[in-house]
Amino acid sequence: MRRCGHLFTIALALAAAVLGPVPVGAQTTVGVSATEIKIGNTNPYSGPASAYGTIGKAIGAYFKKVNDEGGVNGRKINYISYDDGYSPPKTVEMVRKLVEQDQVAALFQTLGTPPNSAIHKYVNQQKVPHLFVATGATKWNDSQNFPWTMGFQPNYQTEGRVYAAHLLKNHPSAKIGILYQNDDYGKDYLKGFEDGLGEAGRKMIVLKQSYEVTDPTIDSQIVNLKNSGATVFFNVTIPKFAVQAIKKTHDIGWKPVHYLNNVSSSLATVLKPAGLEASKDLITALYMKEVTDPQWRNDKGFTEWVAFMKKYYPEGALDDQSNAYGYNAAILMVQVLKQCGNDLSRENIMRQAANLKNVELPLLLPGVKVNTSPTDFAPIEQEQLAKFNGEKWEVFGELFDAFRKH
Amino acid sequence: MSTSRLPRLLGLLALLAVACALPFALSNFRLFQFSQVYIYAIAILGLNMLTGYNGQFSLGHGAFYAVGAYVSAIMMDRWNVAYGWTIPVAGVLCLIIGFLFGLPALRLEGLYLALATFSLALAVPQILKYFEHWTGGSQGIVLTKPSAPFGLRLTPDQWLYFVTLAVLVLLFWLGANLLKGRVGRAIVAIRDNHIAAEAMGIDTALYKSLVFGVSAAYTGVAGALSASVIAFVAPDSFNVFLSVTLLIGSVIGGLASISGAVFGALFIQFVPNWAQDISKAAPWAIFGIFLIAFMYLMPFGIAGGIRRLWIRVAGAPVQGEGRGVSSPAHTTTRMEESS
Amino acid sequence: MDILIQQIVSGLATGGIYASLALALVMIYQATDVVNFAQGELAMFATYVCWTLLGAGMPYWAAFLSTLVIAFAGGVVIERVIIRPVENAPILSIVMVTLGLLVICNSLAGWIWTYVQKPFPSPFSSTPFKVGNIVFGAHDLGQIQVTLLVLLCIYLFFRFTPLGLAMRAAAHNPVSSRLVGIRVGWMLALGWGLASVFGAVAGMMVAPVLTLEPNLMGGVQIYAFAAATLGGFTSPGGAVLGGFIVGVVENLVGTYVSFIGTELKFTVALAMIIVVLLVKPTGLFGSTVVKRV
DSSP states (O other): OHHHHHHHHHHHHHHHHHHSOOOOOOOSSTTBOSSEEEEEEEEOOSSTTGGGHHHHHHHHHHHHHHHHTTOBTTBEEEEEEEEOTTOHHHHHHHHHIIIIISOOSEEEOOBOHHHHHHHHHHHHHHTOOEESOBOOOSTTOOTTTOTTBOOOSOOHHHHHHHHHHHHHHHOTTOOEEEEEESSHHHHHHHHHHHHHHHHHHHTTEEEEEEEOTTOSOOHHHHHHHHHTTOSEEEEEOOHHHHHHHHHHHHHTTOOOEEEEOGGGOOIIIIIHHHOTTTTTTOEEEESBOOTTOGGGTTOHHHHHHHHHHHHHOTTSOTTOHHHHHHHHHHHHHHHHHHHHTTOOOHHHHHHHHTOOOSBOOTTBOTTOOBOOBTTBOOSOOEEEEEEEOSSSEEEOSOOEETTTTO | OHHHHHHHHHHHHHHHHHHHHGGGTSOHHHHHHHHHHHHHHHHHHHHIIIIIISOOOOSOHHHHHHHHHHHHHHHHHHSOOOHHHHHHHHHHHHHHHHHHHHHHHTTOOHHHHHHHHHHHHHHHHHHHHHSHHHHOGGGOEEOOOOOOSTTOSOOHHHHHHHHHHHHHHHHHHHHHHHHHSHHHHHHHHHHHOHHHHHHTTOOHHHHHHHHHHHHHHHHHHHHHHHHHHHOEEOGGGGSHHHHHHHHHHHHHHOTTOHHHHHHHHHHHHHHHHHHHHHOSSOHHHHHHHHHHHHHHHOTTHHHHHHHHHHHHHHOOOOOOSSOSOOOHHHHHHHHHHHO | OHHHHHHHHHHHHHHHHHHHHHHHHHHHHHHHSOOOTTHHHHHHHHHHHHHHHHHTTOOHHHHHHHHHHHHHHHHHHHIIIIIGGGTTSOHHHHHHHHHHHHHHHHHHHHHHHOSSOBOOOOSSOSOOEEETTEEEOHHHHHHHHHHHHHHHHHHHHHHHOHHHHHHHHHHHOHHHHHHHTOOHHHHHHHHHHHHHHHHHHHHHHHHHHHOBOTTHHHHHHHHHHHHHHHHOTTOHHHHHHHHHHHHHHHHHHHHHOTTTTTTTHHHHHHHHHHHHHHHOTTOSSOOOOOOOO
């Protein structure tokens, strides 16, 4: 009687095995044929981080546009993106599928620090280009030990340092209060900020408060920060909580020098809901054009992006900075592929990725350029401070270049 | 009895032979997926013992899985202990923790136990992040994948496949012996009619706590194995979805069923991937639909469904493991209606 | 002293959020004996419906009431179509179905409205008012008032109306109820409908504070469970009180107990659930179930 059940199990197992064909070799360049290049990606299309899933979709839409216009050097991009739900074990499985089964030429914009940490060793062992990872963590710029992994955006620690530098210069005797998300993202910002302050500067911190993504509100933390007597507020929160933080700070009549992390600098999703009045004088560091900022309305890069969104990704929101981010990243990837010419081996893809000189992307701030070299795996390292004047972000000061500060 | 056991034994051996042959027919990636299936099957069997056979709801088995994984990871990373030794240690530790959790849980039933275990599952990621010094905080711990010993010419994936298969066979055999013997009958009796069981002299408190412990031990072992197979642990891997997924696997496979654990594991490993292939836009909606459809068609899980099919086809009386699913608190309330 | 009072006030405000969803949970449990894991997601979905109506130009209260009607209909349909086939299945099967519903709702919401967070308007003014140094958010106060109003309605409904009595009967003793002529199936559907309405109210009150996104209720739901557990799943009033208690205790412990601080605030809520379950499983105000043997 149980045999029936067991035969069923066998059948199921064999079916599953058959569904995944053993990869047919005989391709001289992995993931590349005369007509296509396979690019692999994992993104959280479900689960707690699903808000970022739109990046993967924006990238797919851009590649479709490129394909419609003839592809890269005559080859179409075959973009394969899997959902990992922001769960590292799932990321490992999906990336292994991309590398071992789908045989992609390169991995691109895999999202999230824990997911990328889980596959970091594996992709380097397998010698697969792991390009422009979508996380702000600092550890992807290690060309010595992990020569196949490359970051993309200015990392969080750098940004923290930028704020610290500004603070030391302009408010040397301040009392600092910090609110941060209790995970690698929040802690990375914190580390950069504290490192930037230095030994002496660190003593200025009077209170640190953290919160979890599952907390419904952070009102309690804001109240505590105000009561600590802090005159400077370093606000490391994701958009959902940034709205609350800005609003509550304003409501309880606390008026600190308010540094807001770049992640939550969107006008439409954060500043407007929090209140434009309440958001006045917020300081942030930008490297991209903020897509809901009216000052870019007639900018060429912006209008091209809007046209692209309307044609290729109409379900995507025009007030979601993530869609601009994905667009920029995809353009950079295409640049790398173009530079490869006809040699799309993994080695050459990596070589070209490490050979980007002063590349301009349409939605980067004027003056910010992409630069990489065999010892510099951080493509974008320039940022500029901006202050919100009640209507838009006004950049001020000089372009901060983390590379030069090394 | 012995005449019907021989074909069954032969069937199982044939299955085992096929399982051992797979590493030489499948790609490393598929083996990786199957190792995951075996790991889930062990975890689900643990959950089955508690929820299916003993009627104690647990929405928190992800917590034991996490404990097993982290114990293994910390031992390998900090103290350079070989992965093989970390597995029994994780099992024993979870046995103790499960037993200790089972003691106060004696007072809770049905919904309330579900809530208590649910809270446990939710607390785990935060606690893991808090003890950063040991657990590496939200960054997690990166591990090295073990390779085959004695210079055996097997890839790490093939070797780990055999390891997980061996642990699976061992634990399933132990579990079957436990559940089919006196202990198993006592456990089921407690589920079906707590008070009658007490009246018949079964020490319900002891058995219920023990089952909790054993169940946690199984899931802890599964977690420890996963640390080696994935080679990475982080709090994000052990959130509440894991507990829910294990419960789903358990119910879909068939709650009071040993083979059900394997079916459930296959479901939770492969169906989300199929759902992705079907719909890129809303894959989890597809998964939810699959889930609901399964519940309509096979409320007693796949194993239960097969059993019913067999009854209808062969007309034979059922020599099943436990009965189908029933839940203590609600069985009594619903039974009340008919009295 | 000021800090203490402010934290208590903030705690009450947050607690109001938990209380409103807890009411919906308790409602369904009282009517159908099932814990609906999808309650939060259904509430979120209803809130999105309201958002769509507002976007189409409807004035706030018209959209609010229309959403309540739609939510009611939705709840009834879900019960009759999706839950009905498994009504008599083991309890875990029903739980599985509600989990499936949870996942479907979340996924659909993300697909239809994207994951970008959307601001949701509050019917109350946005200027806070101050008493001395303590700041009270106008929306927070308004929300608490609405929650208490809903609670009053539930109480009156169950206590003083024949329909309410019929629903309670159907939940406690379906067989006898049928003998008396109560259409048990429709009572269950009604229960779901009403719970959906309360969920929608919760969602629309909460969204202005938490910003509308598919994962709106994710964090709140767990706290709502804590509130319902503390107060008792069989007592709507208890659930509301439970919500306030959880909100306040959480804030006070986070502020004054430094080794817990804000890093383990959530764990505190969970520990509260476990402690209550161990000491008095039916909650502070729940009625103990007496089982006949």
